[in-house]
Amino acid sequence: MGIRPAPGGRAGKAAIGVAAYAVNGMAGLALNAVTGLAALALLGLVLASVALVPVAGLGRAPLGRGLVLVRRLAVFQRRWAGRVLGLDSATDSDPGYSRESGRRRRAGPELALRDPGTRRELTWLAVHGVTGPAPVVAVWAMLSALDYVFFGLRPMDPSRLTTFALSMSIVAIAVVTLMAVSLFRTGQARLARLLLDPDPAPDARIRELAASRAAVVDASAAELRRVERDLHDGAQAKLIAIRMNLGLARGCRDPGEMLQMIDEARQVAGQALTDLRDLVRGIHPPVLADRGLAGAIEAAALLCPMPVEVDIDLPGRLQPPVESAVYFAAAEALTNVTKHSGASRAWVRLRHAAGVLRLTVGDDGCGGVQRAGGTGVRGIENRLSAFDGSLTVSSPPGGPTELTMEVTCALSSPKISHS
Template sequence: MTWIRRACAAGGGLLLNAATGVAASALIALLLVSAALVPVAGLGVPLLRRVLALVRSLAGVQRAWVRRVLDPDPRPAPHESGPRRELAWLAVHAVTWPVPALVVWGLLAAFDYIYFRVNVVQTSILNTFSLSVSAAAIATITLAALPLIRTGQARLSALLLLPEATATARIRQLTESRAVVVDAQAAELRRIERDLHDGAQAKLIAIRMNLGLARDLRDPAEVRMMIDEAREIAGQALTDLRDLVRGVHPPVLADRGLAGAVEAAALLCPVPVEVEIDLPGRLEAPVESAVYFATAEALTNVAKHSGASRAWLRVSHAGGLLRVAVRDDGRGGADRAAGTGLRGIDRRLSAFDGRLVVRSPPGGPTELTMELPCALS
């Protein structure tokens, strides 16, 4: 099974991590001894240099392990840390490496306490079955925890040994989000082109044909009929163009800003929405548009999927961060992997370095929190 292989691989990685942890503890002792011997001429300084070289070698082993765990892709390695960070890692690693052993020991100690101290284990079939099931559960929890512990220790080491790893990951995330936005913009342009071709353009062609026929007619009644028909088609074309423009940038957003636009969207929601807005200024137009459409999509999800009787919308800006929270009292269970609505919201926000947090346990309530770093004008 895949998860068992992953757990075994994590266990092997943690054994290597434990080995470097033991070595880190030994090197700390050697560092203290060599530092104490620095005043001794011809002994302390050379010993300290050798110990620092060993620290650097050990940090290189750990750095390679961290890259394998967190970033297995064959990309150029980020800039490596300096001696100060390596010494800081040595101290932290010497303290944190026993964590996996402590977790496993704690699970086994709890198992031992429950079944061999609290309960009196008898040789009945029921107690034997219960003991076997509990032992299997402890083993399963241990195997499931190993990859999480390995990743946690790798990230802790990366903070000190790979100071640019976080920036590299962020650059990659922004590159991916930019590609998604470019694709979304191309799809939106194709949609607009299709709507213009099938809607307004077709109606304008019909108007031109009607007017051409009316010019060649001699009967005033027929001319009037063709002109009335052209007038009716022109009204439909105007409606199509207004709907198209409203989909690109709603007039209420341009006139009243984000606060007025989300209030209007809340009023149109079939579910009663309580709105609270603390937004003392305007945002940049692209940010306003992205947040408006993301909020409108969230309210649409509430109306279509939540089964809620009420919803709450909060918009605030503080410390350079815009926060929009949409909460409902529905059935819960919202999952961004199960539908395109939440993924669409996430894509809109990621283009502006924003993020979407989804809290939706089964049975509800559901709360979507959108956060974007931005300034007010």
């Protein structure tokens, strides 16, 4: 068009690059013009169908058909925009059209129109109907200007100055056109993504969730391994020993020896029971099942060597997983107080207000608890992170120490007491 490839190796390559750039841009613009016109047509179809729905449901079938086409066009445009913006195709998947969205779609056009995904697509459709073809018109205008300056202008006085001025304006228009082509292309891609992408989640939040999920998965995997090992080395091994002893006792001729075998079996059975009890307590303390969080925390406080003031006001019961996490967090905190603080008294406070459960465990001990220091504090944090909970540590050297744990959670209606 306006640019002639200059001879020479490097310059030639540059020119080819520029040409490819221009061709790419132009192709993009042409594509957008086409999809834009399609968008306009579809918009017309959708609007007409919507208008016809009240008339004995006449517009229902075309509306359903139209919405399918709209989605296809939107998906096509999104992918194109993704390629233009250089998004990684492996991670840049189509927006998850949820099962709910599909259900609405099948349930009929009226419900489909209420789906946020469909609404996004229709908004984009209206915008794209205008912005799709518009750049082509603009570029067309610029190219016409170039054409006019190049061929149309016949200066009266072809002096050196006017020739220079004309050449400069040709170059300027060409450069602007070239840049505009590419700018329009990326602009359109960006606009498409802006309108079609579901509300983006902030990166920090995603990282946080990914990290907490990984921690939870790790913790539960480690927990399962521990349970497996404990069972394997504990109760299971002891049951084997019991069977062995009983088998031996059965074959014994000497009554004294037989009694000894049976006694041994009984003793080992007792140990197996102890093992199982300890294991169960670590998985889900029975008192938590029996008495709920308040009773279980009170029971944990009773095992502390220092007086623990327990102040719990919980008008209902929490979801079992939250209850368990909060119980273990409180128990862990109390264990830390017992082991490390040298405190003469401690206190536990539990409240639920405005959808947030707040657990405070404090002591008048030596303080200086570091978040990063003990595994105890990290353990509490991990337990809570599964429920999006937070832990605040206030522990100046010399004390007092106060751990505040917060979990957003709902409270079920008060437990019906069985009397």
